[in-house]
Amino acid sequence: xxxxxxxxxxxxxxxxxxxxxxxxxxxxxxxxxxxxxxxxxxxxxxxxxxxxxxxxxxxxxxxxxxxxxxxxxxxxxxxxxxxxxxxxxxxxxxxxxxxxxxxxxxxxxxxxxxxxxxxxxxxxxxxxxxxxxxxxxxxxxxxxxxxxxxxxxxxxxxxxxxxxxxxxxxxxxxxxxxxxxxxxxxxxxxxxxxxxxxxxxxxxxxxxxxxxxxxxxxxxxxxxxxxxxxxxxxxxxxxxxxxxxxxxxxxxxxxxxxxxxxxxxxxxxxxxxxxxxxxxxxxxxxxxxx
Amino acid sequence: xxxxxxxxxxxxxxxxxxxxxxxxxxxxxxxxxxxxxxxxxxxxxxxxxxxxxxxxxxxxxxxxxxxxxxxxxxxxxxxxxxxxxxxxxxxxxxxxxxxxxxxxxxxxxxxxxxxxxxxxxxxxxxxxxxxxxxxxxxxxxxxxxxxxxxxxxxxxxxxxxxxxxxxxxxxxxxxxxxxxxxxxxxxxxxxxxxxxxxxxxxxxxxxxxxxxxxxxxxxxxxxxxxxxxxxxxxxxxxxxxxxxxxxxxxxxxxxxxxxxxxxxxxxxxxxxxxxxxxxxxxxxxxxxxxxx
Numbered sequence: 272x273x274x275x276x277x278x279x280x281x282x283x284x285x286x287x288x289x290x291x292x293x294x295x296x297x298x299x300x301x302x303x304x305x306x307x308x309x310x311x312x313x314x315x316x317x318x319x320x321x322x323x324x325x326x327x328x329x330x331x332x333x334x335x336x337x338x339x340x341x342x343x344x345x346x347x348x349x350x351x352x353x354x355x356x357x358x359x360x361x362x363x364x365x366x367x368x369x370x371x372x373x374x375x376x377x378x379x380x381x382x383x384x385x386x387x388x389x390x391x392x393x394x395x396x397x398x399x400x401x402x403x404x405x406x407x408x409x410x411x412x413x414x415x416x417x418x419x420x421x422x423x424x425x426x427x428x429x430x431x432x433x434x435x436x437x438x439x440x441x442x443x444x445x446x447x448x449x450x451x452x453x454x455x456x457x458x459x460x461x462x463x464x465x466x467x468x469x470x471x472x473x474x475x476x477x478x479x480x481x482x483x484x485x486x487x488x489x490x491x492x493x494x495x496x497x498x499x500x501x502x503x504x505x506x507x508x509x510x511x512x513x514x515x516x517x518x519x520x521x522x523x524x525x526x527x528x529x530x531x532x533x534x535x536x537x538x539x540x541x542x543x544x545x546x547x548x549x550x551x552x553x554x555x556x557x558x559x560x561x
Numbered sequence: 562x563x564x565x566x567x568x569x570x571x572x573x574x575x576x577x578x579x580x581x582x583x584x585x586x587x588x589x590x591x592x593x594x595x596x597x598x599x600x601x602x603x604x605x606x607x608x609x610x611x612x613x614x615x616x617x618x619x620x621x622x623x624x625x626x627x628x629x630x631x632x633x634x635x636x637x638x639x640x641x642x643x644x645x646x647x648x649x650x651x652x653x654x655x656x657x658x659x660x661x662x663x664x665x666x667x668x669x670x671x672x673x674x675x676x677x678x679x680x681x682x683x684x685x686x687x688x689x690x691x692x693x694x695x696x697x698x699x700x701x702x703x704x705x706x707x708x709x710x711x712x713x714x715x716x717x718x719x720x721x722x723x724x725x726x727x728x729x730x731x732x733x734x735x736x737x738x739x740x741x742x743x744x745x746x747x748x749x750x751x752x753x754x755x756x757x758x759x760x761x762x763x764x765x766x767x768x769x770x771x772x773x774x775x776x777x778x779x780x781x782x783x784x785x786x787x788x789x790x791x792x793x794x795x796x797x798x799x800x801x802x803x804x805x806x807x808x809x810x811x812x813x814x815x816x817x818x819x820x821x822x823x824x825x826x827x828x829x830x831x832x833x834x835x836x837x838x839x840x841x842x843x844x845x846x847x848x849x850x851x852x853x
Contacts, residue, residue: 287748294653294657295657299665299669305721306725308691309687312687362586362589366590374594377601381601385784385825387806388825391819392605392608395607395819400813449583453584459585487680488682488683490785491681491803494785495810511682511683530680530682530683534675535678
């Protein structure tokens with residue numbers, strides 16, 4: 272086959288030129304309509320009433336409280352799921368044991384659960400009519416319609432992100448370097464800090480970036496457990512919803528543009544990491560089987 | 562599920578393949594299982610236990626009344642249409658991004674993940690503003706008699722936005738792996754572009770395309786944030802299943818919410834199993850293609 276081809280490489284190209292132009296045009300038009308317009312409309316609506324209104328909307332006390340709660344939530348999710356990702360990847364990529372593929376499926380489970388159901392399960396556990404509701408009420412512990420519920424729901428929806436990045440990466444790298452370090456007399460933690468962590472740092476960072484974007488932006492799960500108490504249990508996305516439903520559009524879009532900034536920073540970091548990793552493994556073709 | 566995980570631990574601990582090689586097996590696996598049970602398995606089992614406490618009759622009443630059935634129909638239809646639109650345009654987008662070099666290609670490639678990175682509430686209010694009757698796009702549709710916002714069409718648009726990356730990101734590596742020689746051979750043997758697509762490319766791409774479609778569909782079934790702003794939320798007309806769960810919760814009808822949630826969750830699990838099978842099929846198929 273390849274012999275026949277080498278005689279006519281130009282033929283195919285000439286024949287496909289109109290196809291090529293059409294497909295590129297469709298691609299750009301579709302992406303502009305679907306992805307770029309929504310970004311643009313948020314920024315335009317945010318600045319409609321002027322920059323001062325926009326800045327006021329993101330610096331007034333309820334907005335600042337929402338920013339603080341969002342940062343706290345993301346911080347907890349990053350720490351908890353980061354540690355879990357490291358532990359899970361260590362256990363799964365470095366050891367053989369029975370039930371491993373079951374464990375892998377269970378780790379992915381939260382991705383198959385829709386946002387609203389992710390919130391619902393915590394209401395069934397901790398809500399007033401839930402399993403532990405009466406006991407919690409008797410001890411005056413509030414989880415639902417309070418910060419702990421928001422943290423739990425967020426940790427649930429972002430659960431697999433870091434583990435999913437680290438497990439295949441560590442499986443691919445193998446354990447020779449760690450074994451060498453141990454043979455040469457390094458302690459377990461020393462091996463982890465000096466050998467494992469430097470090897471997986473970009474994968475870890477990548478997983479944390481994805482985890483962070485979802486944690487800061489989660490809406491459905493958090494909305495169900497939050498109770499929407501202004502200044503207390505509103506994260507940034509919930510604050511956007513409240514403002515929008517009050518017809519305070521300028522403020523809603525101003526706060527939304529903060530979240531757009533988050534999304535763009537996420538995309539830039541993610542793309543930069545992908546390029547870095549692609550260069551790092553450049554000798555190997557990305558396509559795999561060619 | 563948590564009941565099955567707990568007694569596994571002691572059995573697993575004894576089964577390290579390389580006993581003396583690396584430290585930390587017990588600690589890391591123990592923590593993994595503990596954290597998994599606490600954060601994921603325990604809450605999810607609460608859902609199924611709650612469903613178990615409903616009588617069969619109560620469950621039936623909560624899941625097959627007309628309003629709930631209307632919400633299932635709407636959710637499945639809009640998610641299906643959106644996934645189909647994404648399969649078509651996602652294929653074109655993925656093909657162009659992999660095969661052609663044009664100005665803005667890298668930017669476009671990076672933007673594909675925007676629906677993942679953008680909080681769904683922001684997508685929701687942005688799309689609603691665009692497609693409402695005074696919006697940038699809606700004002701052109703209204704004279705044509707097309708009502709986009711606050712209609713099933715609006716829901717489909719939101720789900721198309723949400724689902725795009727699933728199709729494109731699933732197809733890209735497969736298109737990168739295609740062997741150009743086969744297409745060029747087909748052309749040099751006289752095939753036109755359509756024949757080349759149908760006979761040579763499509764059979765190789767099909768499993769990945771179907772996987773991307775299924776992933777987008779599954780995501781669409783559960784989507785909430787980007788939909789509720791643009792849907793209008795009229796019972797029987799534009800009320801998706803996720804919203805109906807929230808409505809039931811606000812009425813303190815935990816049983817009703819649980820019943821709908823269990824149905825949606827089982828649909829989603831079934832889809833995920835199907836997608837896993839598809840990916841195996843896809844991988845086997847590609848493996849054979851490479852060997853041939």
